[in-house]
Amino acid sequence: MAAAPADIDALIALMARLPGLGPRSARRAVLHLVKRRSTLLLPLAEAMQDVARTARDCVLCGNLGTEDLCAICTDDRRRTGQICVVEDVEDLWAMERSGAFRGRYHVLGGTLSALRQIGPDELRLPLLESRLGPEGVTEVILALGATVDGQTTAHYIADRLSGRGVSVTTLAQGVPVGGELDYLDEGTIGAALRARRAV
Numbered sequence: 001m002a003a004a005p006a007d008i009d010a011l012i013a014l015m016a017r018l019p020g021l022g023p024r025s026a027r028r029a030v031l032h033l034v035k036r037r038s039t040l041l042l043p044l045a046e047a048m049q050d051v052a053r054t055a056r057d058c059v060l061c062g063n064l065g066t067e068d069l070c071a072i073c074t075d076d077r078r079r080t081g082q083i084c085v086v087e088d089v090e091d092l093w094a095m096e097r098s099g100a101f102r103g104r105y106h107v108l109g110g111t112l113s114a115l116r117q118i119g120p121d122e123l124r125l126p127l128l129e130s131r132l133g134p135e136g137v138t139e140v141i142l143a144l145g146a147t148v149d150g151q152t153t154a155h156y157i158a159d160r161l162s163g164r165g166v167s168v169t170t171l172a173q174g175v176p177v178g179g180e181l182d183y184l185d186e187g188t189i190g191a192a193l194r195a196r197r198a199v
Contacts, residue, residue, distance in 0.1 A: 008034065060131070062107030062124055064089050072096075072105060079103045083131065084141040085157065087111055087150065091181040095143060100190035103141075106131065111149040112156055123153075125160065132166060141196055142170040145180050158199040169196040 004012070008030060015026035033041040057063070058070035065071060072078060082103030086092045092105050108123045131137065142157060144150035158168045171192040181189065 060127075061092075061105045062089070062109060063092055063105060077102075080135045081138045082141060083128070083135070083137050083139075084143050085128065086143050086181070087145060087153075091143065091145075094181045094184065095189060095193070098186040098189035098193065100186075100193045101141075104135070108144075108153070111144060111147075111153040113149045120156065125157070128157075129161070129164075132161075132164060137166055139167045139169060141193070142168065142199065143181065143193070144170070147180075154199060168199045170199050171196050 012023070012026045012030045015021055015029055016023045018026070021029065033044065054066045055064055056066065056068065058065050058073055059068050060073045061070060063070040063072060067074075079102055082101075083106050084092075084095060084101055084103055085106045085108060086095065087108055087110060089107055092107055095101050095105070106124065106128045108125070108128075110118050110123055112118060112120065112123070128140075132140075140157070140161060142154040144154050154170055161168050184192075
């Protein structure tokens, strides 16, 4: 016989599916929320409902927002000659926290991976290519993780964009091998972006 009611067990099971949370951490989090229903659980539930209703992927860059085009893509102050290519939205947000990049972004939605059976067709590469001419892109910055999959993807994109009249660069020092952008501090990201080099 389970100690917790079925609905709380269901919530624990859902929370345990979140990154960084296992069954024990999820149980502690749910108990904490339930004990503070009025100050935490109810506001969290309302916020989650709002996000579930309004959040959408930007049709141009893949960032999250509440409209078809995100705030970055509609900001006329962003330089349109540069596109920074990132693996996922959390990497875009990490770049934005650094304040070092004022251009536009393109979220791939992953990296090439034979092991996970992710090929070029599963990534948002054709959309990236379609943006080059209309946005007057002169430089594509590949801000992908220093992992095997990240570097494989960077080389694939560089080959695919060769002969298209754009400079393809990648982040330089500051990004450790095996590192993920979301775990780096703003200063490290800024230094890596400033010291980017040709692929």
